[in-house]
Amino acid sequence: MSKRLVEVRNASFKYAERVIFEALGLDLSAGEVLTVLGANGCGKSTLLRCLAGALKLCEGSIRIAGEELARLDASARARKVAILFQEHQATFPFSALDVVTMGRTPYLSALGAPSRHDRQLAERSLEEFGLLHLKDRAYTGLSGGERQLVLLCRTLVQQPEVILLDEPTAHLDFKNQVRCLKLIGALAGRGVALVLTSHDPNHAFLFPGRALLMQANRSILIGAPSEIITSASLAATYGIEVGVFSIPRAPPLQGLTVCSPW
Amino acid sequence: MRRGAWLAMILVPLAVLYASLFIGRFNIPPADVARILASRWVSVTAGWPASVEIVVMEIRLPRAILAMFVGAGLSMSGAAFQGMFRNPLVSADILGVTAASAFGAALALLLSRGVVEVELLAFLFGMVGVALTYLLACTYRRTPMLMLVLSGIIVAAFFSALLSGAKYVADPDSKLPAITYWLLGSLNGSSMQSLGMAVPPIIVGGAGLMLVRWRLNVLSMGDEEAASLGVRTDRLKGIIIVCTTLITAAAVSVCGIVGWVGLVIPHLARMWVGPDHRNLLPAAGSIGATYLLIIDDMARSVSPSEIPLGILTAILGAPYFAYLLRKTQGAWQ
Numbered sequence: 001m002s003k004r005l006v007e008v009r010n011a012s013f014k015y016a017e018r019v020i021f022e023a024l025g026l027d028l029s030a031g032e033v034l035t036v037l038g039a040n041g042c043g044k045s046t047l048l049r050c051l052a053g054a055l056k057l058c059e060g061s062i063r064i065a066g067e068e069l070a071r072l073d074a075s076a077r078a079r080k081v082a083i084l085f086q087e088h089q090a091t092f093p094f095s096a097l098d099v100v101t102m103g104r105t106p107y108l109s110a111l112g113a114p115s116r117h118d119r120q121l122a123e124r125s126l127e128e129f130g131l132l133h134l135k136d137r138a139y140t141g142l143s144g145g146e147r148q149l150v151l152l153c154r155t156l157v158q159q160p161e162v163i164l165l166d167e168p169t170a171h172l173d174f175k176n177q178v179r180c181l182k183l184i185g186a187l188a189g190r191g192v193a194l195v196l197t198s199h200d201p202n203h204a205f206l207f208p209g210r211a212l213l214m215q216a217n218r219s220i221l222i223g224a225p226s227e228i229i230t231s232a233s234l235a236a237t238y239g240i241e242v243g244v245f246s247i248p249r250a251p252p253l254q255g256l257t258v259c260s261p262w
Numbered sequence: 263m264r265r266g267a268w269l270a271m272i273l274v275p276l277a278v279l280y281a282s283l284f285i286g287r288f289n290i291p292p293a294d295v296a297r298i299l300a301s302r303w304v305s306v307t308a309g310w311p312a313s314v315e316i317v318v319m320e321i322r323l324p325r326a327i328l329a330m331f332v333g334a335g336l337s338m339s340g341a342a343f344q345g346m347f348r349n350p351l352v353s354a355d356i357l358g359v360t361a362a363s364a365f366g367a368a369l370a371l372l373l374s375r376g377v378v379e380v381e382l383l384a385f386l387f388g389m390v391g392v393a394l395t396y397l398l399a400c401t402y403r404r405t406p407m408l409m410l411v412l413s414g415i416i417v418a419a420f421f422s423a424l425l426s427g428a429k430y431v432a433d434p435d436s437k438l439p440a441i442t443y444w445l446l447g448s449l450n451g452s453s454m455q456s457l458g459m460a461v462p463p464i465i466v467g468g469a470g471l472m473l474v475r476w477r478l479n480v481l482s483m484g485d486e487e488a489a490s491l492g493v494r495t496d497r498l499k500g501i502i503i504v505c506t507t508l509i510t511a512a513a514v515s516v517c518g519i520v521g522w523v524g525l526v527i528p529h530l531a532r533m534w535v536g537p538d539h540r541n542l543l544p545a546a547g548s549i550g551a552t553y554l555l556i557i558d559d560m561a562r563s564v565s566p567s568e569i570p571l572g573i574l575t576a577i578l579g580a581p582y583f584a585y586l587l588r589k590t591q592g593a594w595q
Binding site: 076079103112 | 348479489491492
């Protein structure tokens with residue numbers, strides 16, 4: 001059995017009186033991708049922030065690679081968990097390489113600066129994903145898609161056990177969505193556990209792993225996408241009627257499952 | 263960054279420093295300045311009147327060194343704050359340090375105190391003002407940027423009101439002009455004593471900023487993101503605030519309010535070496551030192567009487583900033 005990287009036990013979180021999730025239990029192993037689905041404002045990002053340790057649980061515990069998340073200090077946490085937030089504001093024109101190198105910060109001493117080795121790591125990860133040509137470009141001048149890929153590279157040089165992505169494909173055109181999804185698939189192949197939130201239920205079918213559905217009645221479904229993503233559960237989540245269809249494909253390709261309004 | 267750039271950062275301010283010792287209404291040949299400086303270390307036959315040596319060593323040199331430290335300090339603080347607040351329109355006085363210092367100085371002048379007390383009170387009030395801002399901005403042991411900015415506005419407004427009160431009750435024949443002149447900013451009358459008072463805090467603050475300059479890069483990506491990269495953001499912000507406040511309070515206490523330096527110079531430096539604070543802070547320090555030294559040379563030599571520094575920095579700074587803004591269309595590259 002592969003290494004268990006995320007263990008969530010009896011976790012709950014609420015903002016004042018509003019319960020986001022309660023008594024949540026969840027295990028994730030290396031190489032697994034968990035796709036979190038739910039309507040706008042249901043608390044997908046909140047769940048992700050809790051998993052990153054940016055928000056403290058009201059109850060319960062989260063262990064990352066065997067260690068209690070709440071007990072880790074900021075850099076120890078950043079060595080275990082990398083997170084990409086949905087909102088990202090670029091103010092200063094740092095080069096793409098500088099931005100990726102920032103991923104090495106949790107490995108530096110409090111007053112340290114990245115070494116040549118850190119820069120090489122950053123450069124190598126850009127190269128690996130075919131982004132080396134962007135290295136000296138001002139990060140503020142990159143397209144939304146390029147920027148997202150550069151940030152994904154940054155999470156990689158952070159060498160975490162768990163990567164959390166908050167709507168990584170939002171604001172991307174179709175081509176960049178595909179590039180981004182492929183990169184996420186490649187990351188999963190390296191033995192990290194990935195959690196991503198998405199507005200597109202189809203994303204859950206693309207990766208080896210499970211889906212987490214935050215339904216409108218605050219109940220949470222976790223399971224294999226093919227089992228839990230159904231017309232009924234999508235109706236309970238988004239309040240609309242959609243169909244879920246299986247498309248057989250000739251071997252060796254596996255069949256596809258897609259959600260569609262028609 | 264290329265080695266030439268580092269060399270320029272050191273050599274240009276030194277060259278301007280040398281020029282500042284012979285430029286002035288009291289004409290001294292450059293060669294004499296060189297000989298006077300050399301006579302400190304090697305024996306040189308004194309071929310110059312004693313008054314020349316006094317002008318160079320006791321009037322121009324301390325003043326020039328002070329101008330450099332103040333210019334470098336204000337520029338580095340401005341650059342650090344612009345990074346921390348993720349806003350290139352911020353300068354070192356955003357947390358109210360200038361307004362509070364100004365009131366401290368005015369209070370000392372109102373009480374007819376000497377130079378040392380004016381400087382001391384200005385420095386202390388500057389520190390107190392920022393401490394107030396910080397406490398006001400602290401919510402749930404955190405210090406969100408928006409709270410810091412708003413608290414800074416409140417504290418600055420409060421001390422500005424106190425300053426107006428001090429001016430209102432000041433004797434219009436003697437004390438009011440003294441306060442007004444002090445507020446305009448000047449290095450006139452800077453002595454070894456003011457040097458001893460302002461330089462140590464500026465060095466301490468500057469060194470502190472230099473130590474955290476990589477983390478400042480990460481912080482400029484946003485609080486939440488920096489925290490996710492392992493930066494303890496509230497502690498880092500605290501360190502940056504203490505350092506910039508030490509610098510700014512020390513600068514304001516010895517030379518009054520010198521605006522625009524902390525705003526414009528970081529932009530110039532960013533255009534030169536880019537946004538990476540590892541290069542940006544030294545570059546801002548170097549350009550700031552050179553800039554304020556040149557401005558101060560103008561202040562004391564272009565007209566028979568001294569021109570206040572604050573007037574010159576604004577008269578030159580504002581149009582230049584306007585030019586930058588037009589040229590870059592607000593894209594702060």
